[in-house]
Amino acid sequence: MPVTAKICGLSTPDTLDAAVQGGASHVGFVFFPPSPRNVGIEQARALAARVPDHVTKVGVFVDPDDALIDAVTAATGIRTLQLHKTAFERVAELDGRGHHVWPAISVKRASDLDESARFAAIPVDRIVYDAKTPDDALLPGGMGLRFDWTMLSGYRHPGPWMLAGGLDPQNVIPAIQMTGARLVDVSSGVESAPGVKDVAKIAAFLKAVAQC
Numbered sequence: 001m002p003v004t005a006k007i008c009g010l011s012t013p014d015t016l017d018a019a020v021q022g023g024a025s026h027v028g029f030v031f032f033p034p035s036p037r038n039v040g041i042e043q044a045r046a047l048a049a050r051v052p053d054h055v056t057k058v059g060v061f062v063d064p065d066d067a068l069i070d071a072v073t074a075a076t077g078i079r080t081l082q083l084h085k086t087a088f089e090r091v092a093e094l095d096g097r098g099h100h101v102w103p104a105i106s107v108k109r110a111s112d113l114d115e116s117a118r119f120a121a122i123p124v125d126r127i128v129y130d131a132k133t134p135d136d137a138l139l140p141g142g143m144g145l146r147f148d149w150t151m152l153s154g155y156r157h158p159g160p161w162m163l164a165g166g167l168d169p170q171n172v173i174p175a176i177q178m179t180g181a182r183l184v185d186v187s188s189g190v191e192s193a194p195g196v197k198d199v200a201k202i203a204a205f206l207k208a209v210a211q212c
């Protein structure tokens with residue numbers, strides 16, 4: 001099975017097209033106003049319309065309320081919700097309503113990984129292992145931070161998962177080799193400035209992933 005990639009935090013047609021043409025399996029849209037990658041509903045509607053059926057659209061949220069999820073899903077057809085800082089009970093509730101849910105686990109130390117076992121009971125569609133950002137950080141992700149990937153080597157995952165946090169075109173191959181990830185996620189590692197995606201970096205990242 002080939003390794004595939006999600007390009008996250010897309011907000012312009014040209015960078016979205018670069019991700020799709022470069023072979024991304026997933027594209028992510030951030031719905032969190034404090035983020036430099038935040039997209040509004042109408043912007044997301046227009047972007048989503050460009051995404052072909054074989055590429056999965058992922059909505060990235062921080063403890064979203066029903067109104068936001070309903071607005072996003074109605075406008076974009078997004079069915080996959082990547083959920084940061086969202087309580088277990090809320091994740092279970094959204095799963096019960098038929099959404100594809102991807103809870104993010106913030107990882108700093110090895111014991112953080114064990115939170116994944118709890119989600120096996122729901123079960124969720126995929127766990128996202130992302131680097132923990134500082135407690136006072138504005139964002140729970142998208143900051144180019146990474147955790148010690150060796151912690152994932154040999155780890156018994158309870159289900160499908162994705163590696164996120166601090167990946168870029170240069171380090172993604174060793175990261176895949178070290179962790180065994182089959183899906184990798186990148187945001188700031190393919191940007192020229194916070195929130196500004198770079199088509200050459202997107203292409204380089206996807207080319208590196210395709211070699212794995």
Ligand SMILES: O=C(O)c1ccccc1NCC(=O)[C@H](O)[C@H](O)COP(=O)(O)O
Pocket residue numbers: 008009028030032035036037060061062084130131139140141142143144145164165166167185186187188189
């Ligand atoms: O990217 C954001 O701005 C963001 C905002 C709020 C919640 C999550 C966010 N990003 C989550 C992602 O999926 C990122 O791709 C992931 O954290 C990796 O980011 P990076 O380390 O910059 O590649």
